[in-house]
Amino acid sequence: MQLNTLLSVIGGVLAVSTPSSATIIAPKGDTGLTPAQHSILQKRFDSYYASNNANANKVRGITLGGWLVTEPYITPTLYNYATQLMANSTHNTKRYNVFNSSIIDEYTMCQALGYETAENILAQHYDGWINETDFQQIAEDGFNLVRIPVGYWAWKQNHSTNAYPEGITFKDPYVGEGLQLRYLNKAIAWAEKYGLNVWLDLHGAPGSQNGFDNSGQRNFYDDLDWLRDGTGTWNLTLAIWRSMFDEYLNSSSAIVGVEVMNEPLSTKIDIWDITQAYYDAWRLFSARENRTANTTFVIHDAFEGTGHWNLEFNPKYTNVSAPHGVGFNSSSYPLRDSHQVLVDHHHYEVFTDWQLANTQYGRLMDIVNFGDSIAEQELQYHPAVVGEWSGAITDCAHWLNGVGVGARYDGSYYKTTEYTTDDKPVGTCYSQNPISQWNDTYKRDVRQFIEAQLATYTAQTTGWIFWNWKTETAYEWDYTQLKKAGLFPVPLDNYTYFGSDGKMLADVSASLSSEAYPYTSTKGSSSGSGTNTKTKTKSTKSHNGAAGIVRRGSTAGLDANAPFYSQTLSFVTVALLGGLIAAQLL
Structure with a gap:
């Protein structure tokens, strides 16, 4: 393949990927965007929010967090009490003092x-926080x-x-003895009564699997004990899995998933x-x-990127599972199809400085x-x-970030905390106030953010x-309060900023792009970025230290600032150049 042929192919990609003037959706008012930028934005929304007939079978779930595994930000009254x-x-409380508070998680x-x-x-908390009327x-x-969610200590x-x-002794202070179970x-019986499916979630591991208080035991700075040699946590985890599977795996038709x-x-x-x-849990x-x-x-994706687990738990790639001692042809634990294993992603936009500074x-x-990254990179291998x-x-x-810990x-x-940053604060905290005190712009932003996730995750x-x-x-995290304030759609597809087909409305798209691409000169040129300067200036500490960890989240699979055609071009260019090099070598 000659170089001029390669360039002509790339030129063809540009011709196909660059929007034509016939597809441009005219915005209301002058937004400072070029026609091509408007077309790119609208095409992205048109392609990603298209509804389909399969949506009726999609998971539409809610989590009962803070119930059988308590979390301080969900029920601060319990922790204050x-x-x-x-x-x-x-009790002598001196040894418990951390950040001027002696009780920081369920363990303490x-x-x-x-x-x-x-x-x-x-x-008292279990009895009063969730009951049958919630399931109804x-x-x-x-x-x-x-x-x-439930902890191992149950x-x-x-x-x-x-x-x-299994006769295992493990010292911890947790309350258990069947109370949570x-x-x-009761919850499983209520789910059966009201036609709901149940996803059991082992939310806390012995020694903590992440150091977050949602694991039961907060540990920001030190090594974690889960899976460490000599701690006894691995044998206990295996025993918990065996007990959980024996008790619940085939006990109710309502139980459709076990995390x-x-x-x-x-x-x-x-x-x-x-x-x-x-893999041992799969066995x-x-x-x-x-x-x-x-x-x-x-x-769970273990905070690895989209597609990381594609070849794991996949009978087509036994060379990948073999180092872990797994052969899927065994009658003891056959894996007929990689779609028997589902990958769970958690995505939030608030646990790094650059996300908080976003437009x-x-x-x-x-x-x-x-x-888009899940749809294109992962679904052919595993449901997600x-x-x-x-x-x-x-x-x-x-x-939210822990008892005694403030906000980024x-x-x-x-x-x-002991973490540092070079970024300046984004602003004054406002959202912890009751929703009735939020201004209209903030309410609009939250509603749009929720609708975008509902539409995207349903379709993609x-x-x-x-x-x-x-x-x-914690009102931004509370479905019941968001629903009451009209910020969460009811029914779940009753969109305000999207059409009935799941597409973002053209005037909404234009309004958002106007905010993201304001005029920077009298000629009306745009800034060319969907985020402000802070989102590009990321401190080394935020990325390499725990301060940059996206708790319960993962970063987006593609660059939000790059135009769609430039992303497509970069992927195609790399592939074509790779093919050219291979051809020359052969």
Whole structure:
């Protein structure tokens, strides 16, 4: 292949990819965009938000977070009450003090209060936070699945002897002895009654799988014990999986998915060890699964990029699974099709400085790109659900980043942790106020952000699960409050900023692009970027340190700022150049 032939092919790609004037949708008013930029933007929305007949079978889920695994930002009243009880007790609290607070997670709550007191307040919480009426309302609002997080400590058998299944002894302060499982069984029965599917989620591992308080035990800075040699956490995890599968895998037709571990953090636990753990869990799962059942084995992406798991759990690529001791032809744990394993992605736009500094346009384009990357790079290998997302466009919710920890948005995060940044605060925290105090622009942005995710994840993935059903005061994360304020569509496809076909309305697209591409000169030239300068100036600390970890999230698969045709051209150019080099070598 000659060089001039290669260039002519690239020219053909440009001719095809560059929008023609006939497709331009005229915006309302002057937005500072060139006709080509308008066309690119509209084509992106037209292609990514198209509805299809398969949408009726997509996962439309909600998570009952903060119930059987408590989280301080979801129920701060519970943690304030526990702290007051501890202050009134005779416990020595000095060794628990972190960031001027002695109770920072469920682990330290149980440790500080002692078993009986902790058991009493947790039982009251389980009994009052979620009940049958919640399941009835979830079904009436159009959801078809409930995700229920539960910690490994739910299988603790005796707190005095620290006994766990299979004769394993593991010392921790957690309340267990079947308490959470009794409420889990109630939840499954309620789901059956109201026609809801259930996704069981092992949300906390012994020794913590990520160091977040949502694992039960917060640990920002030190090594994590899960899967570490000599800690006993691996044998206990295997025993928990066996017990969980034995009890629930074939117990109810409502249980359609089991997630074997929520959010293992591959920047703190080696991805090889996480992968091996997943394969070992698959062995146990497949050996116990009723082959006629409809229960899906679910793995979290471990904060690896889209497509990372494509060749894993894939019988077409046994050379990939072989190092982990797995052969899918075995009758003990056959894998007939890679689509038996589902990948769970969690995507948020608030846990890095550059995301928080994004424009509304850039934020929505991140969602578009993320959905596109799943559709194009992953679905041919595994089904994929965006199993956590929210309406949050700031990280200002009280204790969202941890008890005693501030927000990146206003800079207080870096005054209450050991992390640093070169970026300036984005602004003053505002969203932690009741929704009734939000201004119209902020309400509009949250509603658009929610609709964009609903439309994208419905059209581009196997489905979605919103986080969370309810909170006390974290309003951007609270479906019930967002719905009440008219910021979450009811029915779920009752869009304000999108048409009934799932496409973003032309005037909305033009308005957003006007905000993202303001005039920068009297000639009306655009800035050429969907984000402001802060999104491009990312501190080294934010990317290499834990401060840059996107908690419960992953970055978008494509550059939100690059025009669609330039992305296509770059991919094609690389492929063609690779082919040319190979041809010359041969």
